[in-house]
Amino acid sequence: MTTADIPLPDDAAGDDGAVESANIGDLVHKRLIKAHFTFAVVFLLTSMTAGFLVSLNFLNHYPFPDVPWLSSGRLRFLHTNEIAYGFLVNAFVGAMYYAVPRMTGRPVASLKLGWFIFFVWQIIVFSASVGQALGFAQGVEWGETPTGFRPGSFDLQYIPVDLLVAVGALLVAFQFLMPLAKAFNKRLYVTGWYLTSGLIWLILTYVMGNVLPEWGMPGASGAATAGLFIHDLVGLFVTPMGWGLMYFFVPIILRTPMWSHALSVIGFWALAFFYPLNGVHHFLLSSIPMSVQYGAVISTMAVEIVVTTVVVNFFATMWGQGHALRSNLPIRWFYTGMVFYFITCLQCAFHTSLTMQAIIHFTDWVPGHAHLVMLGVFAFWNFGIITWLWPRLTGNEWHSRRLNHWHYWLTLIGLVIMFVDLLAAGVIHGNMLRDLVPWMVIVEAMKPYWGVRTFAGGMILIGQILWAYNLWKTARTPKPYDYRVDLVAQEVN
Amino acid sequence: MDRIQSILSVAGVGCFALAFVLSAVYPWAITSGTVTEATIAEVAERITPEFVDLAERYPAEFDRAHPGVREALTPQSVLADLGGSGDREAGLAAWREAHAKSLRRGRDIYVAEGCWHCHSQYVRPVSNEDIRFGPVSTWLQDNNALQRPVMWGTRRVGPDLTYEGGLRSNDWHAAHFWEPRNVSPGSVMPRFRWFFEEGFRLSRTIDPSIAERTGLAPETEYPIAGVYLTQADAEAARQRHIDALPSALRAEGERLNVTPARTLNSDGLSLIAYLQWLGTWQPTATSQED
Numbered sequence: 001m002t003t004a005d006i007p008l009p010d011d012a013a014g015d016d017g018a019v020e021s022a023n024i025g026d027l028v029h030k031r032l033i034k035a036h037f038t039f040a041v042v043f044l045l046t047s048m049t050a051g052f053l054v055s056l057n058f059l060n061h062y063p064f065p066d067v068p069w070l071s072s073g074r075l076r077f078l079h080t081n082e083i084a085y086g087f088l089v090n091a092f093v094g095a096m097y098y099a100v101p102r103m104t105g106r107p108v109a110s111l112k113l114g115w116f117i118f119f120v121w122q123i124i125v126f127s128a129s130v131g132q133a134l135g136f137a138q139g140v141e142w143g144e145t146p147t148g149f150r151p152g153s154f155d156l157q158y159i160p161v162d163l164l165v166a167v168g169a170l171l172v173a174f175q176f177l178m179p180l181a182k183a184f185n186k187r188l189y190v191t192g193w194y195l196t197s198g199l200i201w202l203i204l205t206y207v208m209g210n211v212l213p214e215w216g217m218p219g220a221s222g223a224a225t226a227g228l229f230i231h232d233l234v235g236l237f238v239t240p241m242g243w244g245l246m247y248f249f250v251p252i253i254l255r256t257p258m259w260s261h262a263l264s265v266i267g268f269w270a271l272a273f274f275y276p277l278n279g280v281h282h283f284l285l286s287s288i289p290m291s292v293q294y295g296a297v298i299s300t301m302a303v304e305i306v307v308t309t310v311v312v313n314f315f316a317t318m319w320g321q322g323h324a325l326r327s328n329l330p331i332r333w334f335y336t337g338m339v340f341y342f343i344t345c346l347q348c349a350f351h352t353s354l355t356m357q358a359i360i361h362f363t364d365w366v367p368g369h370a371h372l373v374m375l376g377v378f379a380f381w382n383f384g385i386i387t388w389l390w391p392r393l394t395g396n397e398w399h400s401r402r403l404n405h406w407h408y409w410l411t412l413i414g415l416v417i418m419f420v421d422l423l424a425a426g427v428i429h430g431n432m433l434r435d436l437v438p439w440m441v442i443v444e445a446m447k448p449y450w451g452v453r454t455f456a457g458g459m460i461l462i463g464q465i466l467w468a469y470n471l472w473k474t475a476r477t478p479k480p481y482d483y484r485v486d487l488v489a490q491e492v493n
Numbered sequence: 494m495d496r497i498q499s500i501l502s503v504a505g506v507g508c509f510a511l512a513f514v515l516s517a518v519y520p521w522a523i524t525s526g527t528v529t530e531a532t533i534a535e536v537a538e539r540i541t542p543e544f545v546d547l548a549e550r551y552p553a554e555f556d557r558a559h560p561g562v563r564e565a566l567t568p569q570s571v572l573a574d575l576g577g578s579g580d581r582e583a584g585l586a587a588w589r590e591a592h593a594k595s596l597r598r599g600r601d602i603y604v605a606e607g608c609w610h611c612h613s614q615y616v617r618p619v620s621n622e623d624i625r626f627g628p629v630s631t632w633l634q635d636n637n638a639l640q641r642p643v644m645w646g647t648r649r650v651g652p653d654l655t656y657e658g659g660l661r662s663n664d665w666h667a668a669h670f671w672e673p674r675n676v677s678p679g680s681v682m683p684r685f686r687w688f689f690e691e692g693f694r695l696s697r698t699i700d701p702s703i704a705e706r707t708g709l710a711p712e713t714e715y716p717i718a719g720v721y722l723t724q725a726d727a728e729a730a731r732q733r734h735i736d737a738l739p740s741a742l743r744a745e746g747e748r749l750n751v752t753p754a755r756t757l758n759s760d761g762l763s764l765i766a767y768l769q770w771l772g773t774w775q776p777t778a779t780s781q782e783d
Contacts, residue, residue, distance in 0.1 A: 058650075058681050060674075068687040073607030135605035139642040151601050152533075152638065197505040204509050212517070213642035218530045219635030221521035223643040228516050236509065272505055276512030280520070283645060285617040287632035292520045358619035362649040429649075434620040439652050444679055 027101035030393045032114045034475070036094030037386050037393075039122055041468050043086025044379075046129075048464055051079040052457045058450040069133040077132040077144040083374060084142060084233070085165065086125040091382035092241045093117075093172060096195060098389060099248045100176050103191055104183035109175045117171050124168055128161045138162070142230050143209045151214070162210040169206055173199040190264040194244025197272060201236035205229060220287045228279030234373065235275035242378050243267075243310065246334060249385060250314060253331055254324060254488055259316035263309050270306035274299045281348075284357045297352045304349040311342045324488045329404055331488065333384030336412060340376035344369065359434065364449065365426025372419050375411075375460070383407070383467070390471055391481040398481075399473035403466050410463030418456035425449035524632045528776075531637035536774045537593035540585075543769035544592055545571050546663050547762050553692070553722045558759035559591035592766065599767025600639050602760055606685065613646035613653045614771070627656035633776040639767075651682055656772035666765045667757055688761030692720045693727035694754035695734065697745070717749075720756035727751040 056062050057072035064070040097114070101107055108114060131137070131146035136158045138147050148160030180196050209229025213222040247264060251257055258264055277299035280292050314335070318324065324331045347369055351360055360366070387404060391397060398404065425446055432442045545568045548555040556563060566584025603609060616622045618629045635643060661669075665676060670688050673680040696714040704711035717734075721727040728751055735746035757765070 057683055060681060062683065065684055066686045071606070071685075072683050073610065074605070076607050076610055135602075137605055137607070139604040139609065139644065141610075141647055151604070152597070152641065196502075200506065201509055204506070208513065208517075215641075217517070217521050218525055218637060218641045219643055220632035221517065221525045222641055223635075223645050224520040225517040226642060228512065232509070232512075272508040273511075276509055277515065279512060279516045282647075283615075285619055286615055286645065287524075287630050287635065288520050289523055292516055295515065354619075358617070361617070362613055362647070364648075366648060430620070433622075433625075433649075436621055436625060440677060440679055443650075443681060447681075450681075 024102055024105060027105075027107045028098055029108075029111055029114060032111070032118060033094045033097045033389065034393050035118055036090045036097070037390070037471075039118075040087050040090035040094060040382070040386070041464075041471060043082045043090065043125060044464055045461075045468055047079050047082035047087060048457075048461045050075045050082070052454070052461050054079060055450065055454040055457050059447070059454060068135070074133055074135070074137070077137050078129045080142060081128055081132070081144055082125060083379075084238075085128065085145070088238060088241075088374075088378060088382065089121065091386065092238075092245070093121075095245050095249075095382070095385045095389070096176055096241075099191065099245060100179055100195065103189060103248060104179040106179035106182055109178040113171065113175055117168065117175060120164070120171075121168050124161060124164045127159045127164075131158050131161055134158070138210065138214060140209060140213050140226050140229065142233055143206075143226075145210070147210065147214060162206075166203065166207055166210075169199075169203045173203060189247070190258075190261070190268055191244045191248040193265075193268050194240040194247065198237050198240030198244060201232065201240070205232040205236055209233065223283050223286065224280050224288050224292065227282035228276065230282055231279040232276050235271070235278065238374075238378050239271065239275065242381050243271075245385060246314070246338075246381060249388065250317060250331070250334055253328065253388065254318060254321055256317055256321065259313050259319070263313040267306055267310035267313065270302075270309070274302045274306060278303060278348075278352075281352045284352065284361065285354060297354070300352040301349045304345050307342060307345040311338055314338055321488060328486065328488050329401075329408060330384040330388035332408065333380050333387065337377045337380035337384070340372055340380065344372045344377060347372075359430035360426050361430075363426035363429040363433075364422040364446070364453075365430070368419050368422030368426060371415065371422070376415050376419070380411075383411070386471075388486075390474060391486075392483065394475045394481075396474050396477060396481055397479040399470050399477055403470040407463045407467035407470070410459050410466070414456045414459030414463065417459070418453055421449050421452040421456060425453075525636050528633065528636055530641075531774075531776065533593045533597055533638045534589070536637050536639055536770075537589055537596050539773065540571060540588055540592050541658060541766070541769050541773055542572055543659065543663055544595065544766050545588075547757075547766060550663060550718075551720065551757055551762060553720065553726065554690070554756055554759055554762060557722070558762060559587075559594070562587045562591045595763040595766035596639060596770055598760070599763035599765070599770075600644075602764045603644065603767060608654075609644045609646045610648060611646075611650040611682070613649050614643075614655045615645040616653060616655050622653070626653045627772065630655060634774070636776060637774065651680075654768065654771055658769045658771045658773040663765055663769070666768060667761065670757075670761060670764075671755075685761075688757060688764065689755045690722070690758040692722050692754050692756040693724050693751050694720045695727060695731055696750055696752050698748045698750070700745075700748070714750065714752055716752075716754070720754050722756070724751060 053063065054072045054076050062072050068074075097108065128145040131148075132144060136146040136148070137144040139151075143162075145161045145165060146158050147162045148156055148158045150157045176199060177196060180192055183192060209226065209232070213226045213229075216222070217225055247258065278296055280288055280296035281300050284293050284297070286293070315338075318331075318335065325335060326332075350356060351365070351369070428449075429442060429446060432445060437445075548563055548568045552563065565587040566581060570581070571585065571588055615630045615635075616626045616628065623629050669676050669682075670685045672684050673682040695717040697717065698711060698714060699709060701711045703709070719730070721730060731749050731751055734749055735743075738746055
């Protein structure tokens with residue numbers, strides 16, 4: 001055990017339980033963060049490997065066509081679920097163990113609980129993937145985690161993963177809401193808002209999406225609920241976590257306060273209000289009542305306004321420090337992610353229009369868009385956070401800073417190729433569909449695009465492997481890290 | 494927490510609740526909330542001809558999945574009322590139950606194998622989809638227990654399956670699952686070999702003199718319809734064949750062989766039953782306004 005792992009004695013705390021800034025580093029449980037980050041990277045690799053394998057199926061070169069539990073249909077569940085619950089959740093939780101105590105000056109609820117959550121969560125993610133491999137997936141997109149019950153009944157047939165996720169989310173919320181709630185009294189930094197709400201929304205969203213479509217609502221209304229679930233999971237959990245952490249890490253790394261606190265608050269409340277109203281836009285031109293669909297389209301366009309305020313705020317914060325993009329890799333990850341965030345949301349505002357829906361729905365446009373969001377924005381931010389924290393957590397200088405740059409460029413170029421490729425494929429598919437081209441002709445026309453997608457996916461996967469190797473080597477090779485080498489040079493007026 | 498903070502926290506949860514009411518509860522209240530959802534038994538009431546055909550083609554496997562059903566009423570008389578028997582209703586009830594069970598299981602496999610990530614089940618009123626696939630989907634036709642969770646899908650790598658029922662033969666589906674590229678060259682659909690099981694069937698070679706006259710290869714095994722799960726079953730069937738031969742043709746019996754063959758297993762049967770059901774159920778309720 002290092003000193004950093006020892007919980008703080010009470011007398012180190014200030015009058016209201018807050019710790020003096022000199023000791024604040026002691027509140028951070030470095031080993032726990034490292035453990036979460038390690039598993040985040042493990043699940044990142046398995047998820048991306050699965051994605052890469054599934055893409056081979058589209059080229060008729062799937063390596064395990066006859067192994068049921070490795071079939072491409074089932075691996076696709078693993079690809080999305082491990083990214084969401086394995087990579088993103090682990091990375092966010094790890095980052096919160098750093099951000100929350102430092103921001104509030106208070107320890108998290110319990111270090112023991114922390115380790116308990118850590119182990120339980122990995123078991124949950126693992127048993128979700130095993131359950132899907134064995135054929136117990138649930139028919140809700142992004143919620144394919146097995147309910148554990150025989151479909152349509154309450155007979156247990158497998159580990160009830162859904163239930164465990166809900167309990168896990170509750171524990172995570174308890175862990176971080178303790179320090180956050182106490183800090184509420186004093187001053188409220190916008191990160192606190194995002195994280196607090198994100199943790200509560202996750203529980204509500206997860207329970208809603210995994211219970212109602214399975215046991216409550218059939219057909220169109222179930223689809224509306226499932227659409228709301230997909231959207232809330234991204235909009236009310238991943239996005240608040242992501243932005244919350246950006247509001248924490250960007251000012252710290254740039255050593256500048258946010259440009260406008262008012263814009264931050266507007267951004268937060270507009271997100272809280274508009275984002276969840278978008279849910280039904282996942283099933284436009286469907287048999288869900290048109291009034292509901294129009295509402296979703298309009299609020300989707302409204303979200304773009306919110307997004308603009310947030311992105312403007314961040315770019316204004318960086319004003320005069322553009323050189324950080326060159327000199328500081330984490331900042332470059334963050335801001336690249338923000339540019340993609342803006343593009344994604346702009347895309348949303350257009351492609352939810354019924355005119356574009358007619359063409360692009362049910363085509364590769366959709367996975368193209370989803371990769372830009374999940375990889376280009378939220379994974380990029382987590383790459384930045386982990387890259388910034390790793391030498392600080394291990395105390396070791398990078399094994400190779402060059403490999404980190406390879407990671408950045410391979411991932412970025414791979415993603416851009418994949419995004420443009422899938423968008424183009426989607427538009428072509430949509431037009432061929434409308435023009436009543438025979439199905440197999442459409443499939444043949446898509447194959448070159450699927451080939452490019454596999455190539456791009458390979459680039460991304462190689463990038464992650466290099467990074468994982470670098471993280472591992474860095475942790476293993478003692479070479480003292482001097483944080484001053486990473487300080488962003490301040491502007492000299 | 495002071496008052497302002499509490500108010501704001503409630504507001505945060507309120508945003509979630511508002512969206513939940515507007516985009517889940519409200520659509521439910523004006524659609525599924527107004528008409529009772531059809532149960533699986535209801536949607537399985539009309540037995541598809543393809544389901545009966547499955548029972549005829551894969552009798553051994555069918556019996557294993559639904560014991561006693563074929564004895565209760567023969568497949569031939571399920572569809573055509575061959576008259577008179579008072580047991581017909583009881584037999585039909587057994588068939589309907591078997592049908593419902595297959596639909597439930599078939600749908601579960603459809604979910605488990607991720608078919609719904611490559612196929613949609615919803616026809617939109619745009620992009621000529623009604624010409625390509627069939628009538629535009631309504632919420633009423635999805636208001637049944639087999640659409641819970643709904644199988645609308647997100648991506649059409651393969652075609653929409655809303656109206657797949659009756660479009661292809663059972664054999665086509667079986668061949669397609671074995672190797673999609675055999676029936677649709679260039680297809681990227683994965684094959685599903687685990688829907689099949691090793692079994693045995695009868696086959697025969699032909700009389701060498703006939704072979705010589707017709708130019709057919711004498712060593713070729715020509716299959717006889719029907720697949721058996723165990724070698725013993727197949728041997729018994731061979732014996733029955735031989736016993737049924739007129740004495741003049743006894744020599745033909747020599748050329749009957751038991752050879753390994755594959756049969757759909759009950760998962761494969763259920764999935765095909767489900768596909769053949771898709772789009773065949775019509776809601777009876779008429780409370781729809783538009």
